[in-house]
Amino acid sequence: MKILSRLFRWRMRRSTKERLHERGMTLIEIMVVVAIIGLMMGGVGVYAYGRWKKAQLGRAKADINNLKAALQQYGLDNKGDCPKDLKDLYDQKLINHEPKDPWGQSFIFKCPGEHDTELGDIVSTGPDRKEGTADDIKSWEE
Numbered sequence: 001m002k003i004l005s006r007l008f009r010w011r012m013r014r015s016t017k018e019r020l021h022e023r024g025m026t027l028i029e030i031m032v033v034v035a036i037i038g039l040m041m042g043g044v045g046v047y048a049y050g051r052w053k054k055a056q057l058g059r060a061k062a063d064i065n066n067l068k069a070a071l072q073q074y075g076l077d078n079k080g081d082c083p084k085d086l087k088d089l090y091d092q093k094l095i096n097h098e099p100k101d102p103w104g105q106s107f108i109f110k111c112p113g114e115h116d117t118e119l120g121d122i123v124s125t126g127p128d129r130k131e132g133t134a135d136d137i138k139s140w141e142e
Contacts, residue, residue, distance in 0.1 A: 053127070056102040060124045060137045063101065068139060070094040071111075071119045082111030082120055101137075105129050115140035 111120030
C-alpha cells in the first residue's frame, strides 16, 4: 500500500511540462493513422467504382426498355409506322429527354429491325463506345 501511495505522489509531483510532452503524438503516429485512413478510402473507392459500373449497365438496360415502350406507343399513335429516329419520340413527348446512354452516346436505332421487326432494334454501344463489340447492350438480348 505504501508503494502505491509513493508512486501516486511521485506521479503528481512531475512537472506540467513533462505531462504535456506525454500528451502529444509523434509524427510517425500521425503518418500511420493517415496511411490507415488512406487504405480504407482506397478500398471503399474500388468497391464504389465497381458498383457504379454495374449501375450504368442497369440504367442502359432500363433506358432501352423505356424506349421500347415508347416505340409501342408511337406505333399506336401513328398507325404502326416506325419513327425515323429516336428523337421523334422526344418530339412527340413520349419520352422526357433526348435518348442518350449512360456513357453519353446516342442509342443506335434501326426500324424495322433485323431482330425485332415489330418495334425495331435498339443498341447501346456500351462503355467502350464502339459498335459491334462484346459490351454492346441490345434490345433483343434481355
